[in-house]
Amino acid sequence: NAGVTQTPKFQVLKTGQSMTLQCAQDMNHNSMYWYRQDPGMGLRLIYYSASEGTTDKGEVPNGYNVSRLNKREFSLRLESAAPSQTSVYFCASSEIFNEKLFFGSGTQLSVL
Amino acid sequence: EDKVVQSPLSLVVHEGDTVTLNCSYEVTNFRSLLWYKQEKKAPTFLFMLTSSGIEKKSGRLSSILDKKELFSILNITATQTGDSAVYLCAVEDGGGADGLTFGKGTHLIIQP
Numbered sequence: 449n450a451g452v453t454q455t456p457k458f459q460v461l462k463t464g465q466s467m468t469l470q471c472a473q474d475m476n477h478n479s480m481y482w483y484r485q486d487p488g489m490g491l492r493l494i495y496y497s498a499s500e501g502t503t504d505k506g507e508v509p510n511g512y513n514v515s516r517l518n519k520r521e522f523s524l525r526l527e528s529a530a531p532s533q534t535s536v537y538f539c540a541s542s543e544i545f546n547e548k549l550f551f552g553s554g555t556q557l558s559v560l
Numbered sequence: 561e562d563k564v565v566q567s568p569l570s571l572v573v574h575e576g577d578t579v580t581l582n583c584s585y586e587v588t589n590f591r592s593l594l595w596y597k598q599e600k601k602a603p604t605f606l607f608m609l610t611s612s613g614i615e616k617k618s619g620r621l622s623s624i625l626d627k628k629e630l631f632s633i634l635n636i637t638a639t640q641t642g643d644s645a646v647y648l649c650a651v652e653d654g655g656g657a658d659g660l661t662f663g664k665g666t667h668l669i670i671q672p
Contacts, residue, residue, distance in 0.1 A: 452602075481659065490564075491603075491648065493659035506659050538602065546652045546660055547592070551602040 450474055454539050454552035461529045461559045469524040469555050471539030479545045480522035481506075482514060484535040485554075491538065497522055498545045529559045563587055564651050566663035574671050577639050581666045583649030584631040591652040593632050594660065595623055598646040606634070606647075636668075644670045 452473045461467060473480065482494040483506075493506030495514040503514050511533060513525045522541075526533060536556050540549040567582045585593065592610045596603035607616040609625035609632060616623050620639075625632045636643055646667050650660040 488664060490664040491650075491660075491662040496659055498658075504658060507661075546658075548594070548605050548608060549603075549660070550605070553601045 452539055452541055452550050452552035454537075454555050456555060457553065458556050459558070461526075461557065463530060463559060465529050466525070466527050467529065468526075469537055469539070469557075470521070471523065471552060472521045473539075473541040473550070474520065475541060475543070475550065476519070477541035477543050477550070478519070479542045480516065481540045481542075481549065482512070482522070482524045483538045483540065484508065485538060486535050494524065494537075531559045533557065534559045563653070563661050564649055564663035566647075566649050566666050568666060569664065570667040570669070572669045572671060573639060575639060575641060577670075578635065578637045579639060579668060581634040581636075581647050581649075581668070582631060583633070583663055585649075585651045585661075586630060587651055587653035587661070589654035590627065590630075591654045593625055594650045594652075595632075595634050596648040596650065598648055598665070599644075603648055639670045641670045641672055644668060 455470045478499050481496040483491045492508050497503045497516040500519045515523050536554050539552040542549045564585045594608045595606040607623045614625040620637045623634045646665040648665045649663045
């Protein structure tokens with residue numbers, strides 16, 4: 449089992465560029481999440497999908513959009529990247545909402 | 561202000577020592593508290609504590625939840641160099657924003 453797979457692992461963008469972070473899970477989990485992790489800030493929730501067909505904003509949604517493509521896949525899009533979005537992004541999934549999240553290996557994003 | 565506060569922020573001990581990591585929280589409607597271990601990248605799940613399960617143990621790791629005093633501790637006995645990691649505490653607040661609120665973590669270093 450691969451678990452939660454994120455792509456890409458590293459990305460460098462220029463201010464104003466757009467990109468999509470991909471996430472897929474093979475555990476048949478209902479809920480999926482996108483978090484960002486910044487030094488000294490801990491993990492902060494960007495968006496989540498409690499179940500297939502639903503998405504909701506988390507603590508820090510500004511500048512991001514998400515798509516729950518199907519039960520397996522949950523993508524995060526930056527429409528116009530800003531330096532403040534430089535961070536490590538983690539996708540996660542769980543069978544039950546907010547219980548025992550499984551995390552992907554992360555995407556290190558730098559916006560210049 | 562921070563809802564989930566972990567202490568200490570960093571800790572260096574020698575192999576074989578016992579360590580205690582702390583997590584205090586302040587939420588409107590407590591549902592659960594989770595502990596994660598983060599080594600190089602993806603956080604991995606350790607324990608989930610709820611009102612119906614206030615003590616958990618797995619090998620050398622154990623955790624208790626004190627709902628009255630609003631804190632949890634994570635104990636690691638007979639530490640090994642492989643225990644070196646950042647330990648994250650997260651709380652689910654049923655009365656606040658959706659998703660888990662993470663603390664900033666305790667960076668634990670085990671010296672040989």
